[in-house]
Amino acid sequence: MDETPDERKRSGRSKSIGPCIVSCIFVFLTHLVLSLVPRFFSASAFLAQLALSALLLLFFLGFGGWCRRTLLKRRASAPAFVFFNILFIWGFYISVISQAVSLLNDAVFSCEVVFLLIGLYSIITSDPGFVTNGFASSDQVAEGSVSEVHIHEKELEVLASGLSDDSTEGSGLVTRVRYCRICKAYIKGLDHHCPAFGNCIGQKNHPLFLVLLFGLIITEASYLVCTSLFVAKSGLLRRPSLEPTLSENLTVSTIMFTILQLVWQVLFVIWHIYCVCFNIRTDEWINWKKHPEFQLLVQPQPGKNFTSIKFRNPYDKGIRQNVKEFLALRA
Numbered sequence: 001m002d003e004t005p006d007e008r009k010r011s012g013r014s015k016s017i018g019p020c021i022v023s024c025i026f027v028f029l030t031h032l033v034l035s036l037v038p039r040f041f042s043a044s045a046f047l048a049q050l051a052l053s054a055l056l057l058l059f060f061l062g063f064g065g066w067c068r069r070t071l072l073k074r075r076a077s078a079p080a081f082v083f084f085n086i087l088f089i090w091g092f093y094i095s096v097i098s099q100a101v102s103l104l105n106d107a108v109f110s111c112e113v114v115f116l117l118i119g120l121y122s123i124i125t126s127d128p129g130f131v132t133n134g135f136a137s138s139d140q141v142a143e144g145s146v147s148e149v150h151i152h153e154k155e156l157e158v159l160a161s162g163l164s165d166d167s168t169e170g171s172g173l174v175t176r177v178r179y180c181r182i183c184k185a186y187i188k189g190l191d192h193h194c195p196a197f198g199n200c201i202g203q204k205n206h207p208l209f210l211v212l213l214f215g216l217i218i219t220e221a222s223y224l225v226c227t228s229l230f231v232a233k234s235g236l237l238r239r240p241s242l243e244p245t246l247s248e249n250l251t252v253s254t255i256m257f258t259i260l261q262l263v264w265q266v267l268f269v270i271w272h273i274y275c276v277c278f279n280i281r282t283d284e285w286i287n288w289k290k291h292p293e294f295q296l297l298v299q300p301q302p303g304k305n306f307t308s309i310k311f312r313n314p315y316d317k318g319i320r321q322n323v324k325e326f327l328a329l330r331a
């Protein structure tokens with residue numbers, strides 16, 4: 001019997017206890033490994049430690065992923081990894097950092113974390129804009145054996161049929177329908193499939209996704225403010241001890257972890273804002289050669305016998321109109 005995307009998601013969630021436990025262990029191991037940097041390289045410059053942490057994090061995530069898949073044959077859950085990371089940082093903050101922080105800072109940071117966890121749950125369980133008119137559950141799609149041409153034809157077909165009964169009909173707003181190979185479903189206004197949140201980001205949850213990214217950035221910045229207050233009070237960086245304790249190492253390593261997170265998330269948000277302003281989804285921006293509407297055939301120049309393809313965005317209607325449409329397309 002065919003399952004709708006919602007049913008597939010629900011049955012997937014019920015089988016996710018094992019991957020959640022793997023993710024939880026993986027979070028602890030990640031922070032333990034990162035704490036080795038200040039433990040053994042405390043004499044090095046902070047930037048050198050930061051670069052080393054970034055390399056270690058990439059290596060550990062890659063190597064850990066390979067070990068899980070090939071040796072342990074266990075899957076981890078990326079959303080659970082994000083969730084437990086937030087809990088780990090919060091737990092460390094409560095047990096160590098909060099001692100040096102004022103009650104107001106303490107309340108602000110804790111509220112931010114609670115909102116972040118609510119936001120995380122909301123985005124994981126949100127409907128990105130599943131098209132539920134029968135195409136999404138066809139046998140061919142469920143088996144994942146669709147070709148690029150077939151997908152594009154279906155996207156246009158779903159778009160045409162979806163618009164006839166869609167609330168946006170007549171408003172002049174065009175909803176792009178794209179196929180997600182991971183969810184095996186057609187999504188209205190698909191931006192990308194987000195592995196970290198285990199869900200597609202589409203027309204209905206794209207604004208929530210951006211709000212959540214801003215929330216992450218603000219919370220991480222707050223954590224850095226709180227830890228710098230702690231470091232200033234404890235004089236941790238002024239007098240690095242010869243035998244630093246685990247909590248001292250974790251203070252430094254969580255600062256570096258948070259800075260690394262912050263850097264890539266700020267870059268990610270800037271890229272998303274750019275895409276919203278120019279009315280192009282991030283997946284379309286990367287894979288524009290797969291979508292014919294973004295291709296402009298340039299006739300061969302005299303003396304040359306090949307036709308080149310240039311990028312053009314048929315959806316770009318100017319920044320103001322693009323942002324207006326982006327906010328209006330939530331419904």
Ligand SMILES: [Zn+2]
Pocket residue numbers: 180181182183184192193194199200201
């Ligand atoms: Zn997806």
